[in-house]
Amino acid sequence: MPNSRVERRRRSEERILAAARTVFAERGFERATIRAIASMAEVDPALVMQYFGSKQELFDLAVRIPAIPPLNGGLDELVEELLARIGMKIGPIPQASLAMMRSMLTHPEAAEGVRARLDEQVEQLSSAIPAEDADLRAALMISTMLGVTVAHQLLDLTALRDVSPTRIAAALRPAITALTRPDEPAGPS
Amino acid sequence: MPNSRVERRRRSEERILAAARTVFAERGFERATIRAIASMAEVDPALVMQYFGSKQELFDLAVRIPAIPPLNGGLDELVEELLARIGMKIGPIPQASLAMMRSMLTHPEAAEGVRARLDEQVEQLSSAIPAEDADLRAALMISTMLGVTVAHQLLDLTALRDVSPTRIAAALRPAITALTRPDEPAGPS
DNA sequence: GTCTATATAAAGATAGAC
DNA sequence: GTCTATCTTTATATAGAC
Numbered sequence: 001m002p003n004s005r006v007e008r009r010r011r012s013e014e015r016i017l018a019a020a021r022t023v024f025a026e027r028g029f030e031r032a033t034i035r036a037i038a039s040m041a042e043v044d045p046a047l048v049m050q051y052f053g054s055k056q057e058l059f060d061l062a063v064r065i066p067a068i069p070p071l072n073g074g075l076d077e078l079v080e081e082l083l084a085r086i087g088m089k090i091g092p093i094p095q096a097s098l099a100m101m102r103s104m105l106t107h108p109e110a111a112e113g114v115r116a117r118l119d120e121q122v123e124q125l126s127s128a129i130p131a132e133d134a135d136l137r138a139a140l141m142i143s144t145m146l147g148v149t150v151a152h153q154l155l156d157l158t159a160l161r162d163v164s165p166t167r168i169a170a171a172l173r174p175a176i177t178a179l180t181r182p183d184e185p186a187g188p189s
Numbered sequence: 190m191p192n193s194r195v196e197r198r199r200r201s202e203e204r205i206l207a208a209a210r211t212v213f214a215e216r217g218f219e220r221a222t223i224r225a226i227a228s229m230a231e232v233d234p235a236l237v238m239q240y241f242g243s244k245q246e247l248f249d250l251a252v253r254i255p256a257i258p259p260l261n262g263g264l265d266e267l268v269e270e271l272l273a274r275i276g277m278k279i280g281p282i283p284q285a286s287l288a289m290m291r292s293m294l295t296h297p298e299a300a301e302g303v304r305a306r307l308d309e310q311v312e313q314l315s316s317a318i319p320a321e322d323a324d325l326r327a328a329l330m331i332s333t334m335l336g337v338t339v340a341h342q343l344l345d346l347t348a349l350r351d352v353s354p355t356r357i358a359a360a361l362r363p364a365i366t367a368l369t370r371p372d373e374p375a376g377p378s
Numbered sequence: 379g380t381c382t383a384t385a386t387a388a389a390g391a392t393a394g395a396c
Numbered sequence: 397g398t399c400t401a402t403c404t405t406t407a408t409a410t411a412g413a414c
Contacts, residue, residue: 027295050380054409105294136356143341147332155294159311167322171368175329222390224388243390382413391402
C-alpha cells in the first residue's frame with residue numbers, strides 16, 4: 001500500500017484536475033485563473049505550476065476525455081445514441097467536455113480540439129447515411145446537437161431551463177431523423 | 190456642409206466601431222485589445238478610450254444591432270425567414286452579431302445579450318406554433334439555427350466549409366419543419 | 379517538496395504636454 | 397482635440413527560502 005509521497009501527489013494532482021475542469025467549464029480558458037483553481041483544490045497556486053508547467057498544459061490534461069465513445073451500429077442506432085447524450089441516458093455531460101465547449105469560440109486550442117472531435121463524429125455518421133450529400137447531412141445533425149447542448153447547458157436559454165433532458169431528446173428526434181432521409185415534403189397539412 | 194470637427198470626429202468614431210466589430214468578432218471580448226482595434230482603425234489607442242470610455246462601453250456600442258428584424262407572418266413564413274438567414278438571402282450575417290456570438294460563452298454581458306435576443310425569437314416563434322409544447326419546439330428550432338451558425342461561421346466545421354449557404358438552408362429545411370408539427374414517425378422506410 | 383516573495387508581461391486606463 | 401508617456405492592475409511564471 002504505497003501511501004506516501006507518490007500517492008499523496010497523485011491525489012493532489014487529481015484534485016487539481018477536477019477543480020480545473022470545474023473552473024474552466026464555468027468561466028472559459030481566459031477568465032479562469034490558476035489562483036481560483038488552486039483555491040478550489042485547496043493547494044498552493046505555485047504547486048499547480050510546479051505540477052503542470054503552464055496554464056495551457058493544465059488545460060490540455062484537464063479537458064482530455066478518457067475514452068472516445070466510438071458510435072457504432074446502424075443509422076437508427078446512431079441517432080438514438082446521439083439523442084441519448086442530450087437525454088443524459090448515459091449520465092451528465094462530462095465536465096471535460098463542457099470545459100472544452102465553453103472555450104471553443106475564444107481559445108484557439110479549444111477550437112481546434114472541438115473541431116477535430118466533431119469532424120470525427122461527422123465522418124462516422126456520414127458513412128452510415130445513404131445519400132449523395134451524406135457529409136452535409138451528418139454535419140447538420142452534429143451541428144444541431146451542438147446547438148441544443150450549447151443553448152441548454154452553456155447559455156441557459158429560458159425555454160429550455162427546467163425542461164427534462166428526456167423531453168428535449170424526444171422533441172428533437174423527428175428533426176434529427178429528418179436529416180437521415182432523402183427529402184420528402186411530408187407531413188399532414 | 191459641416192466638414193470639420195464634428196464631422197471628422199463622427200467619421201473616426203465610425204471607423205473605430207467598424208474595427209471593433211471586426212476584432213471582437215475574430216477574437217472575442219477578452220482577447221481583443223484596444224490597441225489592436227485602434228491600429229486597425231488607424232487612430233491612437235488613447236483616442237479610443239477618450240471617445241468610448243472603456244472597453245466594455247465600446248463593446249456595447251459595437252455589437253448593438255441596428256434594428257431587430259421582427260419576424261412576422263405565418264408559421265411557414267417564419268421558417269422560411271429563419272432559413273433565409275442561414276441561406277444569406279438577406280446578406281451576410283452582420284459583424285455585430287458575429288462579435289456578440291463569439292463572446293457569448295465567455296463574456297457575461299455577451300451571454301446575457303444573446304440569451305435575451307434568442308428568448309425573444311423563441312417567444313415570437315412559439316406563439317405561431319399550434320402545439321402544447323410550443324415553447325420547447327420553438328427553442329429547439331432556434332437552438333438548431335444557432336448550432337448551424339456556430340459550426341459554420343465560428344467553428345469552421347470541415348464538412349460545412351465551402352458548402353454554399355443555399356445548400357445548407359435547403360438541407361436543413363426538413364429538420365426545422367419537423368419541429369413545427371406534432372409528431373408522426375413519417376417517412377418511407 | 380512546498381510555499382513566500384518577486385519577476386515579468388500585457389493591457390486597460392489616465393494625466394498632462396502640445 | 398490629439399497623442400506621449402506612464403500608472404495600475406492582474407495574472408502567469410520563477411527563484412529561492414524553509
